[in-house]
Amino acid sequence: MLHVIYIRRTGSETMTLIDKEIAIEAKNLKKYFPLQAGLFASLFKKSENKFVHAVDDVSFAIKKGETFGLVGESGCGKSTTGYLILQIEKLTAGSIYFRGVDVVTLSKEALKEVRKDLQIIFQNPYESMSPRFSILDIVAEPLRLLNILDDENEIMQKVLEELTDVGLIPAEDFLDRFPHELSGGQRQRVSIARAFTLNPTFIVADEPVSMLDVSIRVGILKTMQELSRKHGTAFLFITHDLALARTMCDRIAVMYLGRIVEQGPTEEIIHTPLHPYTKALIAAVPSPDPDARRTEELPIIGEVPSGIDIASGCRFHPRCIYAIEKCKEIDPHLEQVKKDHKVACIRYKEINEIK
Amino acid sequence: MTLLEIKNLKTYYDTRAGVVKAVDDVSIKLQKGEVIGLAGESGCGKTTTNLSAMRMIQNPGKIVGGEILFDATSLLNGQEIEELEELQLNPRNILNLKEEQMRRIRGNQISMIFQGAMNALNPVHRVGNQVHEVLKIHEPDHDPAEGWERVLDIFETVGIDSSRARDYPHQLSGGMKQRALIAMALISHPEVVIADEPVTALDVIVQAQVLKATKELQKTFNLSMIMITHDLSVISEICETLAIMYAGKIVEYGPLRNVFKESLHPYTKALINAFPSIIGPKKELEDIGGAPPDLRNPPTGCRFHPRCPKVMPICSKKVPINTPVKDGYVACHLYQEDRK
Ligand SMILES: Nc1ncnc2c1ncn2[C@@H]1O[C@H](COP(=O)(O)OP(=O)(O)OP(=O)(O)O)[C@@H](O)[C@H]1O
Ligand SMILES: Nc1ncnc2c1ncn2[C@@H]1O[C@H](COP(=O)(O)OP(=O)(O)OP(=O)(O)O)[C@@H](O)[C@H]1O
Ligand code: SF4
Ligand code: SF4
Ligand SMILES: [Mg+2]
Ligand SMILES: [Mg+2]
Numbered sequence: 001m002l003h004v005i006y007i008r009r010t011g012s013e014t015m016t017l018i019d020k021e022i023a024i025e026a027k028n029l030k031k032y033f034p035l036q037a038g039l040f041a042s043l044f045k046k047s048e049n050k051f052v053h054a055v056d057d058v059s060f061a062i063k064k065g066e067t068f069g070l071v072g073e074s075g076c077g078k079s080t081t082g083y084l085i086l087q088i089e090k091l092t093a094g095s096i097y098f099r100g101v102d103v104v105t106l107s108k109e110a111l112k113e114v115r116k117d118l119q120i121i122f123q124n125p126y127e128s129m130s131p132r133f134s135i136l137d138i139v140a141e142p143l144r145l146l147n148i149l150d151d152e153n154e155i156m157q158k159v160l161e162e163l164t165d166v167g168l169i170p171a172e173d174f175l176d177r178f179p180h181e182l183s184g185g186q187r188q189r190v191s192i193a194r195a196f197t198l199n200p201t202f203i204v205a206d207e208p209v210s211m212l213d214v215s216i217r218v219g220i221l222k223t224m225q226e227l228s229r230k231h232g233t234a235f236l237f238i239t240h241d242l243a244l245a246r247t248m249c250d251r252i253a254v255m256y257l258g259r260i261v262e263q264g265p266t267e268e269i270i271h272t273p274l275h276p277y278t279k280a281l282i283a284a285v286p287s288p289d290p291d292a293r294r295t296e297e298l299p300i301i302g303e304v305p306s307g308i309d310i311a312s313g314c315r316f317h318p319r320c321i322y323a324i325e326k327c328k329e330i331d332p333h334l335e336q337v338k339k340d341h342k343v344a345c346i347r348y349k350e351i352n353e354i355k
Numbered sequence: 356m357t358l359l360e361i362k363n364l365k366t367y368y369d370t371r372a373g374v375v376k377a378v379d380d381v382s383i384k385l386q387k388g389e390v391i392g393l394a395g396e397s398g399c400g401k402t403t404t405n406l407s408a409m410r411m412i413q414n415p416g417k418i419v420g421g422e423i424l425f426d427a428t429s430l431l432n433g434q435e436i437e438e439l440e441e442l443q444l445n446p447r448n449i450l451n452l453k454e455e456q457m458r459r460i461r462g463n464q465i466s467m468i469f470q471g472a473m474n475a476l477n478p479v480h481r482v483g484n485q486v487h488e489v490l491k492i493h494e495p496d497h498d499p500a501e502g503w504e505r506v507l508d509i510f511e512t513v514g515i516d517s518s519r520a521r522d523y524p525h526q527l528s529g530g531m532k533q534r535a536l537i538a539m540a541l542i543s544h545p546e547v548v549i550a551d552e553p554v555t556a557l558d559v560i561v562q563a564q565v566l567k568a569t570k571e572l573q574k575t576f577n578l579s580m581i582m583i584t585h586d587l588s589v590i591s592e593i594c595e596t597l598a599i600m601y602a603g604k605i606v607e608y609g610p611l612r613n614v615f616k617e618s619l620h621p622y623t624k625a626l627i628n629a630f631p632s633i634i635g636p637k638k639e640l641e642d643i644g645g646a647p648p649d650l651r652n653p654p655t656g657c658r659f660h661p662r663c664p665k666v667m668p669i670c671s672k673k674v675p676i677n678t679p680v681k682d683g684y685v686a687c688h689l690y691q692e693d694r695k
Binding site for chain 2: 073074183185213214215216217218219221222240241242243244246247267270280281282283284285286287288289290291292293294298300303304
């Protein structure tokens with residue numbers, strides 16, 4: 001799909017027209033999980049159908065080769081958003097545009113074709129691979145499942161290449177091993193190899209290193225970056241770690257209770273966050289530098305509420321230190337502030353002294 | 356004043372696949388009111404070190420060497436002290452105490468917030484009662500009504516509304532559960548608190564809130580603490596002294612600023628460079644390369660040598676000793692006289 005956007009050159013009145021190819025675009029994604037009957041039935045009246053608003057109207061477009069970060073606290077809907085895009089979870093509402101078509105409308109056969117280009121790396125390398133499959137079979141699975149290659153020799157060659165690319169060297173030594181014979185870091189490298197086997201356009205990386213130790217993390221992240229550069233792969237990089245998002249992502253979207261509340265270029269989000277929630281999130285990140293210790297009070301009230309009874313108006317208002325009466329009524333949507341920088345807050349101008 | 360001293364501690368796990376040298380000659384000196392951070396990667400022996408200090412190592416683990424010096428003689432009677440002295444055993448080395456004597460110290464003078472304990476709270480008992488239980492063990496003679504008042508007080512102190520004391524664990528958020536654990540560790544006014552990854556499972560905002568509460572409590576009660584974590588950023592927020600552990604040994608030890616800003620040990624430097632930060636200019640993360648060793652069969656000489664960018668011939672041959680540096684020490688041949 002060809003996207004056309006206008007940008008204004010600084011100091012000049014000319015409007016430049018450029019084309020940007022979008023790898024994938026999510027539009028108004030929603031996922032409401034019904035609360036389990038039985039467990040909660042006793043708590044709520046029968047007539048009341050309660051839902052967890054896991055993802056509640058989320059839209060973004062990821063450019064080709066770009067790493068787009070999705071950050072926020074536990075339960076804000078990051079993983080669900082990733083699963084929705086890959087159709088691992090069924091959408092409650094919304095569209096996902098890939099190569100100009102809404103993949104939600106595709107037939108099973110057509111979807112299979114698209115699947116090649118959309119892959120995922122899961123958070124937990126222990127759960128994401130079958131313990132009875134050898135490493136060869138795990139990495140070859142997408143090739144076989146989608147009938148890309150049928151010659152076993154070719155499959156093996158391809159797998160060897162992939163394993164070498166992710167730094168599992170000598171690759172031959174890994175083919176016949178099983179997941180439990182690998183370290184956590186090695187297993188995560190296998191997941192990366194598998195995700196890259198089909199040379200996908202787009203990968204969802206759901207907390208790919210959060211289970212791993214720092215000394216192993218960096219190697220894995222570098223491998224992902226190199227492969228992404230080599231193949232021009234776009235990433236949805238899901239993490240709760242803002243410092244990590246900073247090193248990995250070109251742009252960042254901050255989620256709160258199923259919504260994106262702010263989105264923009266990484267350094268801009270880190271240095272000049274506009275939304276009160278982003279400000280709090282950044283202020284809360286501990287710094288390894290003893291000279292940068294936090295001293296001030298965190299600019300936020302209390303803890304994350306459940307995603308069941310969403311607050312009226314701005315869903316952040318019960319925790320917002322800038323909230324006024326109007327915030328309880330108006331549900332703010334993302335508004336363009338600067339090129340590529342959007343924020344969902346009715347008071348962002350006053351708070352940030354923007355004219 | 357030194358309150359707790361771990362001296363040349365060795366704790367090994369005798370497993371079928373071999374002996375895991377989880378803690379191998381570790382020394383830590385904790386002063387009154389001091390907060391020491393113990394940092395290092397998963398499996399380097401942080402938990403084992405501190406469980407040893409509490410004498411809580413379970414089979415197949417065993418303390419095979421060293422001393423844990425802590426003056427708990429006020430909890431022993433004259434006869435018990437005499438008995439120990441007759442056997443020429445130092446009553447201040449708690450490794451010499453009987454298990455029954457040790458039980459008087461645990462939770463009372465030294466208490467520990469266990470790794471992952473948030474999930475170990477008993478789901479069928481109210482959190483307040485669980486905290487009260489701890490008090491009952493250490494002060495069996497206290498008045499129950501007064502005890503409950505103390506429970507409510509300590510809840511407020513750690514930042515939980517005391518009305519929540521009657522809640523069950525599942526009714527509390529992760530942050531509140533972690534605070535309840537801190538309450539449990541503090542209720543009998545210990546002198547030393549060992550906190551094992553107290554904020555690891557928490558989200559960043561809650562983590563910041565709990566850390567802040569911990570810092571305030573530490574100041575208020577002038578607590579001496581050992582704070583264990585694999586996350587260096589958490590340590591910088593709360594500790595004055597930093598100990599970096601690698602593969603069962605402390606490789607660098609000293610005031611936080613020195614260890615951080617003027618790190619000497621190649622592993623400390625590598626670890627710091629592997630941590631992303633949101634402060635300051637964006638930096639490229641540096642890969643340490645390789646992986647931590649298998650402690651059943653650790654590398655000879657310096658255990659970091661297979662991964663060390665500064666490795667020298669002597670490094671694989673000789674174990675580096677602790678070389679004193681500004682208010683601390685470093686264990687690396689680069690700082691030893693005989694490195695040729
Ligand atoms: N299958 C499901 N059934 C019911 N509720 C669900 C299901 N999956 C997720 N949820 C709920 O949806 C919300 C969003 O969950 P999600 O896993 O997307 O969050 P997340 O941001 O990835 O969190 P984390 O950082 O903990 O991984 C949470 O409240 C979660 O409990
Ligand atoms: N019960 C046990 N039996 C055998 N080996 C053990 C046992 N407990 C720990 N170990 C081993 O001892 C070493 C040190 O473990 P320890 O739990 O002290 O590390 P840690 O630094 O606390 O790690 P983490 O950050 O993962 O909590 C590891 O190699 C571990 O595998
Ligand atoms: S809309 Fe109001 S409550 Fe919401 S973030 Fe902005 S100021 Fe806070
Ligand atoms: S002793 Fe040698 S191998 Fe070990 S850290 Fe120092 S220089 Fe590196
Ligand atoms: Mg998730
Ligand atoms: Mg541990």
